[in-house]
Amino acid sequence: MNAILDKTAQGKINWEATWIGRFNKARTSPINQRRWRNFKANSRGYWALWFFGVLFFVSLFAEFIANDKPLLVTFEGGIYMPVFVAYPETDFGGDFATEADYRDPFVQELIEDAGGTIIWPLIPYSYDTINLDLPVPAPAPPSAENWLGTDDQGRDVVARVIYGFRISVLFGLILTVFASIIGVAVGAVQGYFGGWIDLIGQRLIEIWSSVPSLYLIIIIAAVIEPTFWILLGILLLFQWVALVGVVRAEFLRGRNLEYVRAARALGLRNVAIIFKHVLPNAMVATLTFLPFILNSSITALTALDFLGFGLPPGSPSLGELLAQGKNNLQAPWLGFTGFIVIATMLSLLVFVGEAVRDAFDPRKTLQ
Amino acid sequence: MSGGDQKLVEVKDLSVVFTQDGNETRAVDKISFDLAEGETLALVGESGSGKSVSALSLMQLLPYPAASHPSGSIKYRGEEVVGADERTLMGIRGNEISMIFQEPMTSLNPLHTIERQVGEVLAVHRGLRAEAARKRVLELLNKVGLQNAESRLGAYPHELSGGQRQRVMIAMALANEPRLLIADEPTTALDVTVQAQILKLLKSLSREMGMAMLLITHDLGIVRKMADRVCVMNHGHIVEEGETAGLFDNPQHEYTRHLLGSEPKGKPLTARDDAPEIMSTDNLKVWFPIKKGVLKRTVDHVKAVDGISLTVRRGHTVGVVGESGSGKTTLGLGLLRLIDSDGPIVFMGQHIEDDNWSELRSRRADMQIVFQDPFGSLSPRLSVAQIVEEGLLVHGTDLNYDARRQRVAEALVEVGLDPETMDRYPHEFSGGQRQRIAIARAMALKPDFVVLDEPTSALDMSVQAQIVDLLRDLQQKHDLAYLFISHDLKVVRALADEVIVMRNGKVVEQGSSDQIFDDPQTDYTKALMAAAFDLETAPEGVVSS
Secondary structure, eight states: OHHHHHHHHHTHHHHHHHHHHHHHHHHHOHHHHHHHHHHHHSHHHHHHHHHHHHHHHHHHTHHHHBOSSOSEEEETTEEEOTTTOOOBGGGGTOSOSSBOOTTSHHHHHHHHHTTOEEEOOSBOOOTTOBOTTOSSSSSOOOOSSSTTOBOTTSBBHHHHHHHHHHHHHHHHHHHHHHHHHHHHHHHHHHHHHOHHHHHHHHHHHHHHHTSOHHHHHHHHHHHSOOOHHHHHHHHHHHHTHHHHHHHHHHHHHHTTSHHHHHHHHTTOOHHHHIIIIIHHHHHHHHHHHHHHHHHHHHHHHHHHHHHTOSSOTTSOOHHHHHHHHHHOTTOHHHHHHHHHHHHHHHHHHHHHHHHHHHHTOGGGGOO | OOSTTOOSEEEEEEEEEEEETTEEEEEEEEEEEEEOTTOEEEEEOOTTSSHHHHHHHHTTOSOTTTEEOSSOEEEETTEEOTTOOHHHHHHHBTTTEEEEOSOHHHHSOTTSOHHHHHHHHHHHHHOOOHHHHHHHHHHHHHHTTOTTHHHHTTOOGGGSOHHHHHHHHHHHHHTTOOSEEEEESTTTTSOHHHHHHHHHHHHHHHHHHTOEEEEEESOHHHHHHHOSEEEEEETTEEEEEEEHHHHHHSOOSHHHHHHHTTSOOOOOOOOOTTOOEEEEEEEEEEEEEEEETTTTEEEEEEEEEEEEEEEEETTOEEEEEOOTTSSHHHHHHHHTTSSOOBSOEEETTEEOTTOOHHHHHHHHTTEEEEOSOTTTSSOTTSOHHHHHHHHHHHHOTTOOHHHHHHHHHHHHHHTTOOGGGGGSOGGGSOHHHHHHHHHHHHHTTOOSEEEEESTTTTSOHHHHHHHHHHHHHHHHHHTOEEEEEESOHHHHHHHOSEEEEEETTEEEEEEEHHHHHHSOOSHHHHHHHIIIIIOOOOOTTSSOO
């Protein structure tokens, strides 16, 4: 009691102290500590998370790993970073005012003759760089130049896989986040208010989920040219349903808990009760589902790309790689690469999902 | 039986240790006791004293290997149980030693009929099937006094009342005529009237079948009524052991004396009769419609509260008593407008029965409620400070963070908790402390009227007394008006000036506390009192079973 009074007298220090207190509290919440221990106890899932995290993190910097622009060019005492800045060819003594094509032997010669150096990324191809020096007709088999070969348009498969992985995961993550927000909101409203809202909502969802979504997406994709965001929107139309059932069930249970009643007796608004008291319970179910929703989001995009209704032509895409593998059975490296990358990515996410499920399993306490 | 002096169960130096994440918790520390054939031994203690764990180790039902016995032996008829192989244990469990649990709702499988539940035990241990099993099931159900046993064979657990479910549990436990019955708080979840019936049944069964009984309870009233001998447990130790009568008359250990002296006692405050009215209602009705048919027409109503009139004055406590299902809680919720009701409700001189939710919100600060279950009524994800300040966030919007912490600290001090603990989470507190937090949450708003919905029912006997004292102190300090809902007349007598006895939503008797307790007019009230004060059963038909 005295401590509290002292703190009030001190004013500002008190603020700091309490904020630190809040932070510590959030960090050391014992239930979360136990969950984290349970998560780590599932070593397969734990390592899968690390592996996936590193892969994803690295792929975020794809431009520095696989690019047809050098990382660094020194030319006549100046330092150029073509990764970041587009320099016209005239800067290096060339003829065109357009951006320099560093893969052009002429440009390389210009720089080297002037005593400059070019530092290339690990893989000197971007996802849309066409290797014009192929010794055989495309698709070319794996070689020292193209580690996993090229596809049927002469583009380096490694570069396309790195960019494709990134776009798949990003697409999946964004779709998952939006689908979860909508799904949780709808499930929360249905479960919390119950009655007619619930009844009508459930019937609408039943009708909505019996719509053959794939055909609908194909039809829409045929009418409007799908971009990343349009595709995201179309898939979101159907993906949000996944979480509604679980969240609704949690809310139906949660709204009758005694502390929710107590909150109502205190005069809290419904919105406050939902966010403060009921939603945290539903989040456990949501988080457990998340890796699997991420999985299905990625698969949905891959399937559309495979069928040719997905991302715009030329985009790096794992589904498109699979389609190429199917069309070029004489080039097995295409199909194998696509399969292995997709299988690894999805398996890792399933492993993570299993570990998350363990972490939130309340029966796992006595171990 | 070999030799007259061989005990049925002999426990020597038994310890139980739970290991979780490398932390060891010693739940039971070197206890020794024994139990003769046909004898009833009671293990008494507050929750967390290790009594249930001791009983579970008799059947080796603890979650091994998280639990372990670093020392001690348990001999059942001379045979070692600790570390025995699964075959030996299977022979003992259910066959020789049976168990009944506290919560009859969760101990029965909700998807199986009564016949199947009891029959399963017979099939597993005796190989009885079909007609033979059916006959035996009926015999058992009749033995445990389940009325209309024949027509209830096909019933599911949810169709039975709490007392009836407990009877079915007992029938299952008795199916193989065990020599020892372990009863783990068998009546804690039941009404006082039903509790009296179940206790009577257990006593007569153990006498009839010559069955020994290990009774685990926190209620000394039950012990006095039931047990031949008592072991008092505290923090994993047996602190005192002896014949029931001797121990009650002449308790040696300080802790036993503390337990014995911890019944809710004291008199309600004497309040002025002309104190201003805080809450009153006249002919209040809460009817839940029963809808049938395709068009869902209302064919009838469940009359949960059917025409109750009451007035609560400043500084007064109105006690509402009755069996479960009599509409006590519904009445409380109806008065606070937490559920729809029909009839005038006057709060602080203003009619609130037609107020909408936002008009009510401003009044919520002045009328509060404390719930029964201190575990369910506190959100496990919020710290104590967050729980207590919740109402202040709604009603004291001009308070800043520091001022709210200040008010939280004051409320915690008021209910006897250390304000330094306000950043901890509810699970770190005991049941009694949690109930104090729930009271602090209500008191932080400085209300005028508080509905106390069985605030002591889920608590240990000694803690109940403390909570009752606390409530009385708070009432005196702030001149509060209470509506005190309980099925336990002992607690009501210690707090209420006025009592309403309810049954099936209607008033059976209403009057001043002295009048009701000294001179009850109806059989129903008499039965409630006999059950609460003497653990006696009433003649059939007066109360539900």
